[in-house]
Amino acid sequence: MIALDLLRTLLAVWSVIVVIIVSRQFIRILDKAIEGQVSNQTLMTVLGLKTIIASATFLPAALFMAVLMVLGRMYRDQEMSAVASAGGGSGTVYRAIFLLVFPLSVLAAGLSFYVSPWAEAMMEQLMHQDKESADLRGVAAGKFSEYSQGDLVFYVEKIDDDKKMYQVFVQHRQGNRLAIINAEVGRMKDLPDGRYVILENGERIQGQPGTVNYVLEQFDEYAVRLDTKESATDFGKQSVSSDKLLNSGQITDIAELQRRFSVPVGIMLLCFIAVPLAQMSPRGGVYGNMLIGFLIYFSYGNLIRVSQSWVMNQTIPAWLGVFGVNTLLLLIGGILLARLYGWQWLAMQFREKVHK
Numbered sequence: 001m002i003a004l005d006l007l008r009t010l011l012a013v014w015s016v017i018v019v020i021i022v023s024r025q026f027i028r029i030l031d032k033a034i035e036g037q038v039s040n041q042t043l044m045t046v047l048g049l050k051t052i053i054a055s056a057t058f059l060p061a062a063l064f065m066a067v068l069m070v071l072g073r074m075y076r077d078q079e080m081s082a083v084a085s086a087g088g089g090s091g092t093v094y095r096a097i098f099l100l101v102f103p104l105s106v107l108a109a110g111l112s113f114y115v116s117p118w119a120e121a122m123m124e125q126l127m128h129q130d131k132e133s134a135d136l137r138g139v140a141a142g143k144f145s146e147y148s149q150g151d152l153v154f155y156v157e158k159i160d161d162d163k164k165m166y167q168v169f170v171q172h173r174q175g176n177r178l179a180i181i182n183a184e185v186g187r188m189k190d191l192p193d194g195r196y197v198i199l200e201n202g203e204r205i206q207g208q209p210g211t212v213n214y215v216l217e218q219f220d221e222y223a224v225r226l227d228t229k230e231s232a233t234d235f236g237k238q239s240v241s242s243d244k245l246l247n248s249g250q251i252t253d254i255a256e257l258q259r260r261f262s263v264p265v266g267i268m269l270l271c272f273i274a275v276p277l278a279q280m281s282p283r284g285g286v287y288g289n290m291l292i293g294f295l296i297y298f299s300y301g302n303l304i305r306v307s308q309s310w311v312m313n314q315t316i317p318a319w320l321g322v323f324g325v326n327t328l329l330l331l332i333g334g335i336l337l338a339r340l341y342g343w344q345w346l347a348m349q350f351r352e353k354v355h356k
Contacts, residue, residue, distance in 0.1 A: 002096035006070050010100075013069070014055070014062035021054045022047070042126050049119040056111035060263060061297050063104060064270040067097060068293045071278035093275055101271045105264040112263035113242040120239035152224075156186070163187065168199060172224055179206040181222065189223075196223040251318065255311040258322045262304050269329045270297065276336035300329060 029046055032038045038046065071093070145154045150173070157167035168186040172179040183202030188195065199222045207214030237245075237256040245253040273296065277289050303325045311321035 002070065002074075002093070003100045006066055006097065006100055009070050010063055010066040010104075013066050014059065017058045017062050018051060018054045021058065022050050025050050025054075038127065038130050042130050045126060046123055049123040052111075052119045053116050053123075056108065056116045056263065059104065059108050059111070060266040060270055061301075063101065063267055064274055064297055065290065065293060067271050067274035068278050068289055071275065072289065075278065094272075097271055097275065098268075101268060105267045108267050109264040112260040116260075117239055117241050120236070121241075124236070124239050168202075170197070170199070170224060176208050177206060178209055179204060181205075181224070183222070194225055196225050198223050251314060252312050254318050255308045255321065258311065258318075259304065259308050261322060262326070265326055266300065266304075266329075269326060269333065270300070273329065273333040273336060276333065276339070296332075300325065303328070 026047055029038060029043065029050075033040065033043050141156050141159045143155070146152070152173075153171040155169040156165045159165050165186040166184065168181075168183045170179075170181040170183070170186075172181065181199060181202060181204045183199035185200040187198050189198050190196075199219075201220060202222065203216065203218050204222060205214060205216050237252060240253070240256070242257065242260065245257045248254075274293070277292060277296075307316065307321045307325050310316045311318055316324070
């Protein structure tokens with residue numbers, strides 16, 4: 001019952017968080033698409049990849065908030081009192097919650113270690129390819145479009161459904177020489193040696209500004225070659241596969257592995273804290289401890305990022321980076337349990353588990 005209610009709440013909270021985060025990121029991608037740096041075909045693919053990455057990143061937060069909301073509602077409706085009267089204690093609640101948490105931790109591990117790096121690498125590759133082939137993407141009728149760092153400027157009065165351009169103005173700078181081209185019709189064409197803009201029925205004026213040496217010519221067909229921008233793809237650490245990170249001894253790779261490791265571990269530790277946290281102030285209703293939950297989660301996330309930075313800068317040893325923040329969160333959960341049930345109860349429960 002608790003697990004099913006928790007799953008429904010998780011899906012709702014998770015969806016809201018992912019939609020908000022992806023929407024904000026998608027606005028920046030749209031700006032690049034308007035500038036012609038991202039193609040329309042790539043746009044939806046990037047949106048899907050962003051959704052995958054955000055889903056993996058914010059699964060711990062969504063599950064933490066879902067546990068607080070479900071248990072808070074159960075305390076408000078006196079359902080937890082009914083569980084306690086039937087002989088169920090915190091162990092019963094933990095078993096019901098971790099029935100869902102353990103599978104989700106395995107899912108989060110797969111997303112964090114394998115799916116998210118693949119999505120990051122795919123997205124960076126697509127963005128890099130679009131950046132190299134950005135010329136003439138985004139040309140719109142009735143406005144000037146600048147490409148190749150200002151060396152190529154287009155103005156088109158009309159573009160039909162077949163991508164054929166009419167009344168085309170082109171300013172093409174090659175070194176110190178400047179060419180002005182006017183043509184009635186233009187179209188793009190991919191040839192074996194590159195991409196060209198084929199212009200028809202126009203005139204071309206070429207020369208060097210400040211001199212009287214100009215060339216004026218009429219043409220039936222003239223081609224402007226678009227230079228291909230070739231550059232190395234510089235992938236970030238988040239897009240490197242976990243297998244490569246495991247085989248690497250670099251401190252930056254170790255720090256990235258620790259960040260990925262913190263996602264599934266964070267799910268279990270945050271849910272461990274959520275049970276006593278929801279019980280501390282049941283009179284507050286469903287959202288009684290949400291503010292404290294937000295503060296705990298954001299503090300935990302910031303500490304993870306700070307410890308990763310310290311490991312990269314070798315301010316702290318690598319083992320402390322992976323165990324320090326998570327051990328602190330575990331201690332906070334133990335303190336919350338002890339505050340509710342007392343240290344003697346906590347010690348008794350620990351001895352029973354050890355003797356088993």
